[in-house]
Amino acid sequence: MKECCAFLLLLLFICPLGFYLYTIEYGTKLSPDFYAHSCPQVEDIVIDVLATTIATETRMAASLMRLHYHDCFVQFFFGCDGSLLLDSIGGIVSEKNSVFNSQSVRGFEVIDQIKAQLEKECPGTVSCADVLTLAARDSSVLSGGPSWVVPLGRRDSINASLSGSNSNIPASNDSFKAILRKFNRHGLDVTDLVALSGSHTIGFSRCTSFRQRLYNQSGDGRPDITLEESFAANLRKSCPIAGGEENLSVLDMVTAAKFDNNYFINLIKNMGLLYSDQILFSGNDISRGLVITYAQDQEVFFLQFAESMIKMGNISPLMGSNGEIRKNCRKINS
Ligand code: HEM
Incomplete structure (x- = not known):
């Protein structure tokens, strides 16, 4: 038993892949049915807001798809966790200021709109990270692209990593x-x-x-x-x-x-x-x-x-009791 715990600790703290496997094998899993009882209308809310938005501004589909990617590609402990959505408030230095995001990423107000609607109908239930993931899928569908079933149940980070965003997102002139x-x-x-x-x-x-x-x-x-x-x-x-x-x-x-x-x-x-x-x-x-x-x-x-x-949506999600469900995607709850 002792050996087993030591092994898990090694995986958790030394080997990032180990943590990933741990969450898959032993922890909670993302699931398409995650909100089936707590917020069954979540997917309808997301696509309704997006259908209206994208009908007036087609580019928003692209911008939202990119938001999800830039949220997931930060660093190991900051995967698809909504960290990109946090503004610089309190001790947080926003990833929005990174070299790849500044003057470039957009669509935050659409995520706010979806989240506000969700908070009205299912308060404190749906994470901002899941909103981003669903919005990316629906952006594909509404632009004529493929659909897929989205595994859900991500939780939101309580921190951001500007340095992770700067060093992990590929640059357009990288080899x-x-x-x-x-x-x-x-x-x-x-x-x-x-x-x-x-x-x-x-x-x-x-x-x-x-x-x-x-x-x-x-x-x-x-x-x-x-x-x-x-x-x-x-x-x-x-x-x-x-x-x-x-x-x-x-x-x-x-x-x-x-x-x-x-x-x-x-x-x-x-x-x-x-x-x-x-x-x-x-x-x-x-x-x-x-x-x-x-x-x-x-x-x-x-x-x-x-x-x-x-x-990509499965990169280091926060699950179980990790992180939180933010009420407002731009700031942590407390
Ligand atoms: C392979 C590495 C990638 C590089 C180097 C890259 C780079 C870029 C750059 C430089 C832009 C234009 C940003 C600007 O000038 O403001 C852009 C736009 C975009 N990227 Fe990527 N990207 C990559 C991968 C991805 C991935 C994996 C996704 C999503 C799955 C994605 C989705 C998009 C979309 C949809 C836009 C247009 C955004 C808009 O019009 O607002 N990119 N990307």
Whole structure:
């Protein structure tokens, strides 16, 4: 028994994977039925708010999908736990200030709206982390993408990690190896990387995120990748060599607001907007093969996207008596 406890402690404190396995094997599990009795209307509330919002602003689907990703990709003890939603109040330094989030992530007021509705109907029951996860799934559905059953029961963190956000979210000019390493750190593999990058089939990027790709792609271990010339010429009009940092370009210039497999077709034509997009086609044989498969068969992409989103949503959830159910997603309860 003593040995068993010592082993568990070792897993908990030394081996992050061990903690993950512990929660799966011995602790509570996320479950699609988690709110079946306590808040059976949760999924209806989320999709109703989103349907109205996305009907007036299609981009919001992309922004909410990205919020979930940036919430999950912080660090081991800060996975999909709503930490991204916390404002800088008291001792908390908000992840909203990280290099990847500042001036970039959006959609917090939509999450507030959903949460306010949930607090009216099922007070203190549904976590902000679960709201983010459901909103990501519904954003896919409302943009024409796949649906999937969302495991629920995450709890909310009572802290945030600015440094974790800065160091664990991949940068758009990271090398293929560096990006894959960051995915591997969260238990995601090259298939997850390629499939999840397919979310760049919707949404926008600021000029500052792809300028290097337009004007000076090589260096720092990054191989040069030739951009399709007319595509590049067009991009340079809205993204000059200096200034215009915040100018927006669509991530998928063919079907910008539709969740489909055009993103992968673009990559084959050297028309990936971000360096991190295009590198999937030239990065290694496996990723190249996956890009070709998804470009040829949207159904295969959709199935893998759904599977990888569930996997991403399972990164280090807080469960049981860990964390709390925040009343307001922007601040901890006490
Ligand atoms: C593979 C590593 C990734 C990198 C380097 C990356 C990078 C970026 C960058 C630079 C932007 C534009 C941000 C801006 O300029 O303000 C962006 C937008 C976006 N990203 Fe990613 N991303 C990655 C993976 C993902 C994943 C895994 C998801 C979701 C599952 C995702 C969803 C999105 C969406 C939907 C947008 C558009 C957001 C909007 O229009 O508001 N990205 N990403």
